[in-house]
């Protein structure tokens with residue numbers, strides 16, 4: 001049901017600077033950037049093989065990512081697994097005892113559908129299920 005790691009999310013203070021760091025130091029290239037006003041975040045996607053690095057920065061003090069940065073500093077924020085059915089992946093994890101942050105799939109960045117599982121249910125790692133649209137960098 002879970003096919004591969006779709007992306008690893010990294011919380012950053014300054015998105016422009018973080019993109020430069022990853023481009024210069026690792027030779028990667030950010031190709032997609034999107035503001036998610038409802039989530040209070042801006043994200044940049046950096047393709048790497050069949051996966052992506054997702055750099056995330058808060059747009060407002062109320063953002064959960066702002067709280068994460070205050071608590072932990074810049075760090076890995078979540079791991080996202082590709083699935084062809086986010087709702088089914090959430091239901092299966094929930095039935096197996098995981099605490100769900102989303103009971104049903106909701107819209108994510110770049111025309112995806114996503115859902116999250118609480119970090120305390122997966123060894124401290126905030127976990128995302130994502131239905132990818134098959135576009136590189138989507």
Ligand code: CO
Nearest residue numbers: 009054080128
């Ligand atoms: Co993500």
